[in-house]
Amino acid sequence: MTTTTSPTRTLLSDGEAIEDLVRAEEGLISRRIYADPEILRLERERIFTKAWFFLGHESEIPEPGDLVTRVAGLDPVVLIRDDDGVVHAFLNSCRHRGMRVCRTDRENVSFLRCPYHGWAYRNDGSLMTAFGESHYGEGELEKEELGLIPVAQLDSYQGLIFATWDPEAPSLDEYLGNMKYYLDIIVGRTGGVEIVGTPQIWDVETSWKFATDNFTDNFHVFSAHHSLVELGMLPNNPDFASHGHMIVAEEGHILHLTAGAPTEEYELLGLPQDLRDKMPEHLSPEQVEMARKTAYSAGTVWPNFHWLQLMSSGTMGQPDVPFLNFRLEIPLSPTRTRMYSWLAVDKDASEEFRKATYETYVRTFGPAGIFDQDDMENWEDCTRASVGPAAQRYPLHHKMGIGRPVDTSWPGPGTAYEGAYGEMTHRSWYAAWRTFMTRTGNGDGSAAR
Ligand code: UNU
Ligand code: FES
Ligand code: FE
Numbered sequence: 034m035t036t037t038t039s040p041t042r043t044l045l046s047d048g049e050a051i052e053d054l055v056r057a058e059e060g061l062i063s064r065r066i067y068a069d070p071e072i073l074r075l076e077r078e079r080i081f082t083k084a085w086f087f088l089g090h091e092s093e094i095p096e097p098g099d100l101v102t103r104v105a106g107l108d109p110v111v112l113i114r115d116d117d118g119v120v121h122a123f124l125n126s127c128r129h130r131g132m133r134v135c136r137t138d139r140e141n142v143s144f145l146r147c148p149y150h151g152w153a154y155r156n157d158g159s160l161m162t163a164f165g166e167s168h169y170g171e172g173e174l175e176k177e178e179l180g181l182i183p184v185a186q187l188d189s190y191q192g193l194i195f196a197t198w199d200p201e202a203p204s205l206d207e208y209l210g211n212m213k214y215y216l217d218i219i220v221g222r223t224g225g226v227e228i229v230g231t232p233q234i235w236d237v238e239t240s241w242k243f244a245t246d247n248f249t250d251n252f253h254v255f256s257a258h259h260s261l262v263e264l265g266m267l268p269n270n271p272d273f274a275s276h277g278h279m280i281v282a283e284e285g286h287i288l289h290l291t292a293g294a295p296t297e298e299y300e301l302l303g304l305p306q307d308l309r310d311k312m313p314e315h316l317s318p319e320q321v322e323m324a325r326k327t328a329y330s331a332g333t334v335w336p337n338f339h340w341l342q343l344m345s346s347g348t349m350g351q352p353d354v355p356f357l358n359f360r361l362e363i364p365l366s367p368t369r370t371r372m373y374s375w376l377a378v379d380k381d382a383s384e385e386f387r388k389a390t391y392e393t394y395v396r397t398f399g400p401a402g403i404f405d406q407d408d409m410e411n412w413e414d415c416t417r418a419s420v421g422p423a424a425q426r427y428p429l430h431h432k433m434g435i436g437r438p439v440d441t442s443w444p445g446p447g448t449a450y451e452g453a454y455g456e457m458t459h460r461s462w463y464a465a466w467r468t469f470m471t472r473t474g475n476g477d478g479s480a481a482r
C-alpha cells in the first residue's frame with residue numbers, strides 16, 4: 034500500500050484516471066465508460082460482485098420447491114424455495130464440471146439433477162446423490178462440501194428479493210437506507226404487490242448504463258415519445274412531466290415523484306378508489322400526501338433495479354390507467370444488455386383493475402411497448418454514436434439542475450429538489466459508480482491509495 038496522495042487517482046491501464054472520466058459534480062461523464070472493455074472488466078469485479086442485485090419477487094416462488102432462474106450481478110442463479118419454505122439463491126452451476134443444473138426459467142422441484150453426469154441436489158442446495166456413486170472410492174465424493182454455491186447474502190424488502198456476492202457488503206436494510214421510505218410508497222402502499230405472469234426478457238444493443246440512465250429521466254418523455262403526443266396519448270405540453278420532485282435518497286438510490294394533470298384522477302398514483310382507500314393503513318399521513326401529489330414515479334435502487342409507476346392509455350382515445358413496472362438490466366458486453374421487465378399489481382386489486390393494468394403495461398412497456406421501443410432506439414443510437422474514437426474525446430452532459438437549491442421544506446428523507454426535470458439523480462448515480470469503481474485501487478491491481 035502506498036501512502037495517500039490527494040486527490041486519490043484510480044488509474045486504468047493507459048494511465049487515465051477514473052476520477053477524470055466521471056466528473057459527477059460537474060455533470061460531465063466520459064463516453065469511455067460506455068464503450069471500453071476494460072471498464073466492463075472492472076465493473077465485473079467492483080460492482081457486479083459487490084452491490085446488492087434484485088433477483089425477483091417473493092410472489093414468483095410462493096410454494097415449497099418453486100424456483101425461477103435469474104442473474105445475481107453477472108452470474109446465473111437459481112432462486113428457489115426449499116421444502117421448509119426457506120428461500121435460497123444458488124449459482125446455477127454444478128459443483129462437478131460446472132454444468133448449468135437448472136435449464137428452465139421456472140418450475141417446481143424437490144431436487145435438481147444435473148443433466149451432465151447426474152449429480153442431484155435437494156431444493157436446499159445440498160448434494161443428495163450421484164448416478165453410479167459406487168464408482169467413487171472412499172473420500173472421493175465429499176457430499177457435505179459439494180452443495181450448490183449460495184450467494185453471500187440474500188434478503189428481501191417489501192417482497193423484493195435481493196442478493197450480493199460480497200460477504201462484507203452492508204446488510205440489505207443498511208444498503209437500502211432511507212430509500213425504504215420511498216419503496217414503501219410505491220411497493221408497500223396497499224400492503225403488498227405481486228408479480229403478474231413472468232418477466233419479459235430481451236437483449237438490446239446498448240451499453241447497460243444508457244438504459245439505466247433513462248429510468249429517472251422525465252426530460253426525454255416529450256421529445257423521445259413525441260409520436261404519442263401526436264396521437265393524443267400524452268399531453269401536448271413540453272412541461273407536462275416537470276412538476277414534482279427529484280430525490281437523492283442515498284447516494285446512488287434515486288427517484289422522482291411527479292405530478293400529473295391537476296385532477297383527482299391523477300392523484301394517489303392514479304390507483305382505483307378501492308386501493309386508494311387502503312393507503313392510510315399502510316403509509317404514514319406524510320407518505321399518503323406525497324402519493325396524493327404523484328401520478329408518475331421512477332426510481333433506481335443502485336445500480337440496476339428500477340420501478341416505473343406510470344399512467345398511460347396505451348390505446349388511442351382511452352383513459353389513462355396506472356401500472357407498476359419493475360426493471361433490471363444486465364450487461365452482456367460493453368455494448369449489449371439483457372433487459373428484464375415485470376408487471377406488479379397490488380395483491381388486493383380487483384379483477385377489473387388487473388386486466389386494465391396488464392393491458393396498459395404490455396401496450397406501453399416491455400419489448401413490444403410503444404414507450405420502450407422509443408427508449409431502446411435512443412439507448413442503441415447513444416451507444417453507436419459514442420463508441421468512435423473522435424466521439425470519445427467529448428464528454429456527455431448531465432448538468433441540468435446543478436445550481437438548483439435543495440428543497441429544505443421537503444418532509445421526506447434524502448435530498449429533494451423541486452421540479453421533475455433535472456439530472457441530480459444522474460449525477461448521484463454516476464458518483465456512486467465512481468465510488469464503487471475506485472474502491473480497491475488501480476485498474477491494473479496496484480494500490481491507488
Ligand atoms: O416514459 C416515461 N418515463 C413516462 C411516460 C413518464 C411520464 C409519463 C409517461
Ligand atoms: Fe454436473 Fe457432471 S457437471 S454431474
Ligand atoms: Fe421513455
